[in-house]
Amino acid sequence: MSGDKGDVRPLGIFDSGMGGLTVMRAVRRALPQERIIYLGDTARLPYGTKSADTVTRYALQAAEHLVARDVKAILVACNTASANALPALARAFDPLPIIGVVEPGAEAAVAATRSGNIAVIATEGTVRGGAYRAAIHARMPYAKVTEIACPLFVALAEEGLTQGEIVRLVASRYLDPVFGAGDARPDTLVLGCTHFPVLAEAIQQAAGKDVTLVDSAETAAADLARVLAARGLLSKGPAESPQFLATDAAARFARIGQLFLFAPINEDQVTLVDLSA
Amino acid sequence: MSGDKGDVRPLGIFDSGMGGLTVMRAVRRALPQERIIYLGDTARLPYGTKSADTVTRYALQAAEHLVARDVKAILVACNTASANALPALARAFDPLPIIGVVEPGAEAAVAATRSGNIAVIATEGTVRGGAYRAAIHARMPYAKVTEIACPLFVALAEEGLTQGEIVRLVASRYLDPVFGAGDARPDTLVLGCTHFPVLAEAIQQAAGKDVTLVDSAETAAADLARVLAARGLLSKGPAESPQFLATDAAARFARIGQLFLFAPINEDQVTLVDLSA
Numbered sequence: 001m002s003g004d005k006g007d008v009r010p011l012g013i014f015d016s017g018m019g020g021l022t023v024m025r026a027v028r029r030a031l032p033q034e035r036i037i038y039l040g041d042t043a044r045l046p047y048g049t050k051s052a053d054t055v056t057r058y059a060l061q062a063a064e065h066l067v068a069r070d071v072k073a074i075l076v077a078c079n080t081a082s083a084n085a086l087p088a089l090a091r092a093f094d095p096l097p098i099i100g101v102v103e104p105g106a107e108a109a110v111a112a113t114r115s116g117n118i119a120v121i122a123t124e125g126t127v128r129g130g131a132y133r134a135a136i137h138a139r140m141p142y143a144k145v146t147e148i149a150c151p152l153f154v155a156l157a158e159e160g161l162t163q164g165e166i167v168r169l170v171a172s173r174y175l176d177p178v179f180g181a182g183d184a185r186p187d188t189l190v191l192g193c194t195h196f197p198v199l200a201e202a203i204q205q206a207a208g209k210d211v212t213l214v215d216s217a218e219t220a221a222a223d224l225a226r227v228l229a230a231r232g233l234l235s236k237g238p239a240e241s242p243q244f245l246a247t248d249a250a251a252r253f254a255r256i257g258q259l260f261l262f263a264p265i266n267e268d269q270v271t272l273v274d275l276s277a
Numbered sequence: 278m279s280g281d282k283g284d285v286r287p288l289g290i291f292d293s294g295m296g297g298l299t300v301m302r303a304v305r306r307a308l309p310q311e312r313i314i315y316l317g318d319t320a321r322l323p324y325g326t327k328s329a330d331t332v333t334r335y336a337l338q339a340a341e342h343l344v345a346r347d348v349k350a351i352l353v354a355c356n357t358a359s360a361n362a363l364p365a366l367a368r369a370f371d372p373l374p375i376i377g378v379v380e381p382g383a384e385a386a387v388a389a390t391r392s393g394n395i396a397v398i399a400t401e402g403t404v405r406g407g408a409y410r411a412a413i414h415a416r417m418p419y420a421k422v423t424e425i426a427c428p429l430f431v432a433l434a435e436e437g438l439t440q441g442e443i444v445r446l447v448a449s450r451y452l453d454p455v456f457g458a459g460d461a462r463p464d465t466l467v468l469g470c471t472h473f474p475v476l477a478e479a480i481q482q483a484a485g486k487d488v489t490l491v492d493s494a495e496t497a498a499a500d501l502a503r504v505l506a507a508r509g510l511l512s513k514g515p516a517e518s519p520q521f522l523a524t525d526a527a528a529r530f531a532r533i534g535q536l537f538l539f540a541p542i543n544e545d546q547v548t549l550v551d552l553s554a
Binding site: 042043044045049050051124151152154155156158159161165166169170173248249252276 | 319321326328331401428431446447526553
């Protein structure tokens with residue numbers, strides 16, 4: 001760390017798999033001079049169907065691994081882990097800055113809504129915890145919040161199946177019961193899973209053109225930039241290539257990861273690590 | 278163990294999650310007098326997207342846990358684990374009988390085909406290993422084997438979405454390239470994932486009425502019965518209720534499990550266990 005270069009230690013970003021790369025993309029735009037270590041816990045994905053205790057245990061192990069690599073801050077780029085594990089992570093690694101995606105998503109939703117009627121689509125694990133509902137109500141106590149678990153969206157996104165009739169029908173299946181309701185329709189829809197931005201077009205179509213889609217990636221990246229600046233942790237560059245870590249199946253990480261990063265990833269850029277060791 | 282009652286030790290069945298309950302159902306029909314312990318590794322499901330090394334490690338831990346509960350035989354009711362981990366399991370627990378679902382599935386396919394043109398639908402992890410291809414060729418060297426990875430079927434089955442337009446379109450997406458081929462069409466289709474039998478109707482429709490669907494559950498149960506009889510390990514009853522173990526999310530195990538078992542499961546019948554301890 002030198003005065004000239006700022007704090008050149010890397011940023012750690014982790015997710016259960018590859019979906020968090022949509023958040024990494026936003027971080028690279030917001031903080032192009034920062035070095036990033038991205039960790040995908042692909043040996044145990046998905047987190048979205050697992051209990052709060054298990055998700056918390058996995059998240060603590062992931063953060064521990066990043067801390068051992070001397071990261072200066074951690075972005076939890078997974079809604080399920082953010083919704084279930086953020087307090088435990090903050091306690092375990094205090095004073096390291098640890099930022100989740102749920103609070104930034106709630107902030108963006110509250111900024112976007114005019115009617116106070118907000119829908120959130122997410123995994124089962126995120127919906128179960130009610131973290132989005134709590135985070136929105138903390139900012140807007142009278143808001144009406146409808147949470148919808150959409151597990152098939154995760155499978156579609158991972159298969160790269162982001163357009164066409166199947167996606168349209170699945171989106172209708174999840175969204176019609178809430179957005180077909182006339183006057184009671186939400187005006188804002190939070191994409192509460194990092195996999196979902198790649199399905200944004202189909203989701204927008206099913207929800208209706210007048211509904212504002214909110215993606216926590218941009219807001220989370222802005223939050224991270226603000227925290228780094230406030231604590232004097234910004235790097236002045238130069239930019240370095242990101243490093244990808246995965247707990248399993250490097251080839252699959254690279255192949256599917258590029259769908260979410262919107263940039264090529266080579267298998268040999270991905271290092272396998274063991275979090276249980 | 279008494280001469281009168283036969284060998285009353287339980288049978289162990291394990292799977293990454295709930296799909297193996299389709300196999301347990303066949304075992305209960307074939308061996309109604311046996312006590313069954315079913316273990317679903319729900320904290321780490323699915324296995325189908327993970328590497329051979331990781332699947333093998335998880336399978337060894339699951340089998341270790343069942344052995345500690347004094348099982349007299351183990352049925353690996355997961356195609357991905359059978360395809361990747363069976364040799365390692367057999368070595369580790371010799372002489373305990375350990376039976377997988379791939380060999381019985383291959384046997385059933387070879388018995389069913391007339392043309393020798395066989396298709397197998399499975400997870401990515403099963404297709405990658407080529408275990409079905411090898412097991413079919415060992416019995417029928419000239420067979421033409423086409424393996425198709427169908428990851429969305431797993432998500433659809435777990436959501437209980439087994440009929441209707443979405444399922445029909447997904448089945449067409451996977452099967453039309455192989456079964457739309459005129460003279461070169463396979464006459465036999467192996468359901469190479471324990472999740473798939475609940476989608477059999479849609480799969481049959483997409484493949485064509487003239488195609489024979491093969492499900493390894495029945496053949497695997499018959500194999501198990503034969504091995505138990507040969508080694509003098511059969512119980513003479515009386516039947517006892519099965520015991521369900523899961524590594525995470527007992528409520529979800531019970532809710533989704535009954536889709537595969539075709540019988541009710543109460544959350545309080547499911548005991549949480551930790552395989553990594």
